[in-house]
Amino acid sequence: MVELVKEFASGIYNLLLGMVTTSKHLTRHAITIQYPKERWDIPARSRGMVVLLTDHETGKLNCTSCLLCEKACPSGAIDIEVFKDENKKRHLQGFVVDFHKCCLCGLCEESCNFAAIKMATTYEYPEWDKAKLIYDKDMLAKAGYDVPYEKPVRKKKASPPSKKAASPPAEIKANTAPTSESAPEPAPTPEPNAETTPANSPEAASPSPAPESKEEAKPIDTSETDKSAPTETDNSEDKN
């Protein structure tokens, strides 16, 4: 009997405790973000969309059509069309990212050695029409026009006007040895670069964490490259 009463009393007490706990929250402030009006600070690393980056100096895409991202993509969402001219130079003809298939894993960004493809934080791109979710080169470039990025350290700025100068170093080829057929042909000989060689060793050229630390890399970038780099970072900061 005593047990029963005790149990009953503790039951009532705990029911009340639950009600008090919930009622207490009535007075607390809501944690809701009122989405269209307020926006959440999206972390810089957030992966929302694949974009192509543009070099603001030259107005051209950073992409060298090395096809690494296409190979890295686990869902086959990237489709690159390359046109080889008579000098066996590679020109980017088409670049399609199919957001029907893209799983936003970020492997394409990691595989890229030229800061050409990036996961932007954009997340609002719903469409009424399914076909519009297949982004072609221009759309991707437009989406990525304002996206800040830092050039990979290894990139030599010797000849800024020509993007082809910074063609893939030979190490990349070694990297993708099994399918070297499609590996890019370095048109001009890559300039040997003292500080970049370690970073370019076959092992580290794979998705390497080093260029990921976005904010820190910027100053290094500007200090190591010559006159062209500061303007570029300025550019990208202006846009933001």
Add this chain to the structure above:
Amino acid sequence: MNPAELTAYITSNFSGQLETVENDQAEPYFIVPLSDLVPFSKFIHDDPQLELNYLMNMAGVDTGEQFEVVLNPCSLVNMQRLFFKVVLDRGDPKFDTVSNLWAAANWYEREIWELYGFEITGHPNLKRFLLPDDWDDGFPLRKGWVGKNVIPLPEK
């Protein structure tokens, strides 16, 4: 018992033929003849020294050359692990059920039956459960299988 002792214990105490495979994993590895699957399972399940009473995993394998069934029992009493497999006849893949020893094997075997098409004698409930009921497109996990609905990843 460490893996070496365990291997020794099992080979000395089990009457059938066992093939021990050397590998650098921390667990003994056996290839059991197909006919000895159930006796061996029974032995390791019931032996008081082993008591491998917990079937972690059971998988059908098609290596391209041969069909195998891999079993990974483990003991929750003395925390030992074992890795053993049987090689099936490629022409007539068939093995006896172990689901009366480890109840967990029930679904593992059902899945193997469904996705690999290995025949399992004595299984209590062989019914399709992963694929659609009206599936008539073969056994998808076999190597070289090409299904009607599959679009292969373009070679890049």
Add this chain to the structure above:
Amino acid sequence: MGIISKLPVFTENLPGGGLVTTSLNQILTMTQAKSLWYLLFGTACCAIELMATGASRYDFDRLGMIFRASPRQSDLMIVAGTVTYKMAPIVKRLYDQMAEPRYVLAMGGCAIGGGPFYYDSYSVLRGIDKIIPVDVYVPGCPPRPEALLQGCLEVGKKLRTQKLEDWSGPKNESR
């Protein structure tokens, strides 16, 4: 359709009926947009984000969206996640069971076009638009809750472009 759909036919014949119809149309579509009850239906990863969107931080209720477990009472079907061939007939049936006007939002890559399972998969339906009409596609894998909210607002926008007269509910027999 309820009785309301017959109203425009009636008002059109009145003097100044065009104006009445237009404003009526506006009011009715606005109420629809403000009260999109969604079907609690998730299959895969996106379902977790769908739940997160319903939770405190993003709060579907703010937009007037509450979940209904029964398709009869829901206006918006958020297909959250992968749809397999085994699941496809059920998705179709759920859509058929919904009452007009009904809208479909495809959430995430898998629902839009198969996502990472497009290639090499023997069991994934490549896009739910093969079985049901889709109004808005929200890409992402899974989309952020904000993206989903944006998609729902987009559904609201889309349905406001519709005319009352257009809503002649298909008489589907398989209900």
Add this chain to the structure above:
Amino acid sequence: MELYPIFGWLDGLLEKVGITGPTADLITLVALAAMVFGLLSLIALFLVWWERKISAHIQQRFGPMMAGWHGVLQTVADAVKLIQKEDIVPTLADRKVFFWAPVICFVSAFAAYIVIPFGEGLIVSDLNIGILYIIAITTFTVISLLMAGWGSNNKYALIGGMRSAAQAVSYEIPLVLSILGVVMVAGSMSMVDIVESQSGWGGFRWNIFFQPLGFVIYLIAATAEANRTPFDLPEAEQELVAGFNIEYSGMKFAMFFLAEFVNMFTVSAIATTVFLGGWNGPFLPSWIWFLGKTLAIVFLLMVFRWSFPRLRVDQLMEFAWKVLLPLAFLNILYVGVFAKWLNW
């Protein structure tokens, strides 16, 4: 029929126009019914919004924000939208039963308001069996739920309907018994008499102070009657998808939905009338007291809903028959003894 000020005013108006006699009575009645209906619809709309707001704030979110100021028009939008929705009748449903279920539910929910005194003199009809009438009429809801469950030809709906019938039958008894204690004290079944028996003491001679046990029993049983968590088994979303209303869409669903909230208001209003002294209270106008008390009970029911898990169906029955019923009898015994002794 006692004519309250509002009746008099209407009658006067009609006399001026030149309508007298039975026609005038009829018009008055219809007008009154429309008023009650309008008021209740307003209240129901408000309650839906309020519930959503309270649940939201308990859960640290905002609730409806987009329709009107802080979403006050949300329920209106919902209602208008529901009217637009297609009205589906499942092919294999029992059409007549399917059609009448929401109507009966809706009507019975509203019919109870004939005898509820919203304030001093604000009652449609002061029946001398008022409380009995309410109990009888609210029970119709159960029939409608059972009809909905049967008529839908859906197994989940059927289970929901059966559950609701079993539940209502079980909880009706403690509910009536707890009210009986008050009736014994008041010596009348008329709602006005019950309220008036609690006047005095500066407006604080409420039954809850004399019969706290009765009040608790009533509250629990009323929660069950109104199908609210922790007793919302008929439409247990997680077990039965949506319970009895699983096949209903559009306006019919709106009827069920509104009736649910009207029912909640009804049980709270009865609790106010019977236990909290109705319109009695100092200083403020009577209807404010009544509404305030009722909304307080509604608030309590809402906090219940958002705090507690749901009982299982057999536990629900056990609780009704093994706990509530003996307690209700105990309460009657106590009231009988003390009423005689203290001569309340």
Add this chain to the structure above:
Amino acid sequence: MTQDLHTEKMVINMGPHHPSTHGVCRLILTLDGENVVECEPVIGYLHRSIEKICENRTYAQCIPLMDRFEYVTSMSCNWVFALATEKLTDLEIPERAEYLRVIMTELNRIASHLLCIGVTGLDLGALTPFLYTFRERELILDLFEMTCGQRLTYNYIRIGGVSQDIPDEFIPKCREFLDIFDEKVDDYEKVLTENPIWMARNKGIGVISKQQVYDFAISGPSARASGVDFDIRRDDPYSVYDRFDYTIPVFEGGDSYDRYRARVQEMRESAKIIGQALDQLPGGDIRAKVRAMFKPKAGEVYSRIENSRGEMGIYLLSDGGKKPVRVRARGASYNHLLIIPEIIKGLKIADLVAIFASLDVILPEIDR
């Protein structure tokens, strides 16, 4: 006369679209009134053929797919696959990476348990705890997004390490979270644990005996609630788990209530582990040197880790090429769903919901 009175048995399809089947599972129930006479699960509505797809992907590409193998604890999925390949390769994992893996996986374990407890509440009709648990879950997801850019499918733990180092603000934010977390768990417990309705709904429901744990290969909190003291983190150690001081909660009842309590306890323990890991977090590399086209040695391995539901394992067969020959993913829910027909007999539908929720059955793990 009374012999003639009998009720008709009703066959009811619970799912695939049902709010409390946690995904797309269909249970064919034979009911006698409200009592479940028979229950037959039908799965496969989410069978996405991940195993087949993995056979056509490189090892690095398998990891995003593994995210989707069990999306509630994607970190564990990433890890168990990485662990399997590492076992075949003899990679030396940097210590910092190991610690980061532990931190992330334990955070993910908390997130998963929060989901489970919230959903259990939801299934039993208590809606508010669900919202509370999701509130805290969002904080964890913030940490994840800050680190690896995604909220649910992380692709963070890679072969040989982790993909990115944590940002600077991670550690203070994580500590902030850990500081408030205990108090928040108290909140849920106030609403649920001792609540008489909660106890009535969960106590003595779905009792799994010790023998059944062995037979059906039940693992994780569900096994520990049945008195089997088994935790892979301790009994089959991997990574740096031996460096932390934590207890493994074991309960004897084996019912839904104990499973719930085990999870609550485990969340607190996980929080402890994260605290210690943050204290001990060493500097250094976060990733071993791995070739872009990673090729493990030929061989086969079964590796397993403890995720929030129990044992998660990967059987991996490699022929030394760049693609795996066979990947079999084993999830704990597979066995947990298998046991439901055994323990549900004679109980009510409402109990089925409680058991389903308390075993934390998640369908992708079963269907893959």
